[in-house]
Amino acid sequence: MTAPFPQFRKIPVPFLGASLGLSAPREARLPALYGAPENAGEIISGHRPLVVGNGAVGGAIALHMARLQPAALFLTDPKSFKEESILTQPIDPVSIGKPKAAEIGRRCKAISPNTEVHVFCGSIQELDLAELAGTTALFLATDNIAAEVEASQIALRLGIPVIHAAVHGATTVAQVRVFDIGREPDSPCPACLLNAEEITQMNEQATFPCDPGSVTAASARDVQTAPTVSLPNLCSLAADLAVMQFLKLALPFGTPVGNTMLEFCGHTGKSWLTPTGRNPNCSCDHLAWQIRASSRPNLADATLGDLVRDFVVDPGSGATFQIAAFDWLDRTACPTGHHESPVRRFVPELQPIEFPPCPECQAPVTSPPLARRNAVFSESLGNAIDTPLRELGINSNPPWIRFDFADRTALLLSA
Numbered sequence: 001m002t003a004p005f006p007q008f009r010k011i012p013v014p015f016l017g018a019s020l021g022l023s024a025p026r027e028a029r030l031p032a033l034y035g036a037p038e039n040a041g042e043i044i045s046g047h048r049p050l051v052v053g054n055g056a057v058g059g060a061i062a063l064h065m066a067r068l069q070p071a072a073l074f075l076t077d078p079k080s081f082k083e084e085s086i087l088t089q090p091i092d093p094v095s096i097g098k099p100k101a102a103e104i105g106r107r108c109k110a111i112s113p114n115t116e117v118h119v120f121c122g123s124i125q126e127l128d129l130a131e132l133a134g135t136t137a138l139f140l141a142t143d144n145i146a147a148e149v150e151a152s153q154i155a156l157r158l159g160i161p162v163i164h165a166a167v168h169g170a171t172t173v174a175q176v177r178v179f180d181i182g183r184e185p186d187s188p189c190p191a192c193l194l195n196a197e198e199i200t201q202m203n204e205q206a207t208f209p210c211d212p213g214s215v216t217a218a219s220a221r222d223v224q225t226a227p228t229v230s231l232p233n234l235c236s237l238a239a240d241l242a243v244m245q246f247l248k249l250a251l252p253f254g255t256p257v258g259n260t261m262l263e264f265c266g267h268t269g270k271s272w273l274t275p276t277g278r279n280p281n282c283s284c285d286h287l288a289w290q291i292r293a294s295s296r297p298n299l300a301d302a303t304l305g306d307l308v309r310d311f312v313v314d315p316g317s318g319a320t321f322q323i324a325a326f327d328w329l330d331r332t333a334c335p336t337g338h339h340e341s342p343v344r345r346f347v348p349e350l351q352p353i354e355f356p357p358c359p360e361c362q363a364p365v366t367s368p369p370l371a372r373r374n375a376v377f378s379e380s381l382g383n384a385i386d387t388p389l390r391e392l393g394i395n396s397n398p399p400w401i402r403f404d405f406a407d408r409t410a411l412l413l414s415a
């Protein structure tokens, strides 16, 4: 069976690095940073950052992060390197034509063979949320405003900080915004700072509701954005400052950087550090999800009622369920409308399903509008809420199940 969701691809240990035994310990160059805890190296080792956008700014961020040797690095970018990329991006001519995420990922893995490097050559909108649940910080370095809004919403749900790096070529400004999501309850998110013009621009690029998985792969890939027109050194400066702010937030040391904007202007040689605030009219909902790894060895053996009770919620009080890569199919019907059959089980998402033809007219049956849904409300489940998922069509351990209760959203990850 092909994976219903596009997944991260894990980069193997490069032959050259492995054969030479290259894995210089980070401590050989990591200074004892004033004010930072003694176990700074250990703290960095625990990190699993996600870098959204792997071009002039994000590519440089990823390469710096690889040199710091975190536990894992997740890279995502839907684009490939073009001939002009060489003018601003940390590549040489052999990279032209190759997908940015895979190419930067390969370099990161060569730099730090002990770091798990996962790459996804697509848009962040296409990703399986459960894979992102293990990430610890989100670097945002994309010109695509829709991707920024999506990344904001993901960070808000997962409760992870965002480090947003950008440049403005003509004014030689490098800018890094740090959003301390997860620790600061009133933290702004990148979408909070979008102005009316940017929101209009986003709506012109594509329509993206703030909901991962709701956008089809094709529409996410079709988004056209202008290339970054900037000096190469300004792009790498933004990347350098982004990694600095990440370290200051993660370790921490020096002046606090949570919920601030750092700007450097090449024209004046000045830099500014200013606080940022929450926008009450933000297009994203600032509700963190309750994320929990299940203690059950296989979620398919449980009933949805059991899983709801694991969250100390009464199944009778109502919830909406969504199971990774599955739809709920309530019934099928003959197109003439003279025959309906109940199905009432989960079926693989995005896949056509074959059913026996209508017993009366032999026409192929279909699922009527709204009979096949990505999310199902507990009342529509009836007795199925007390039936093991395995008997409802979930034939293997699902990576995650989402529960929308009246007061919160919970994401249960499989063990």
Ligand SMILES: [Zn+2]
Binding pocket: 188, 189, 190, 191, 192, 193, 279, 282, 283, 284, 286
């Ligand atoms: Zn916001």
Ligand SMILES: [Zn+2]
Binding pocket: 334, 335, 336, 337, 338, 339, 358, 359, 360, 361, 362, 363
């Ligand atoms: Zn019929």
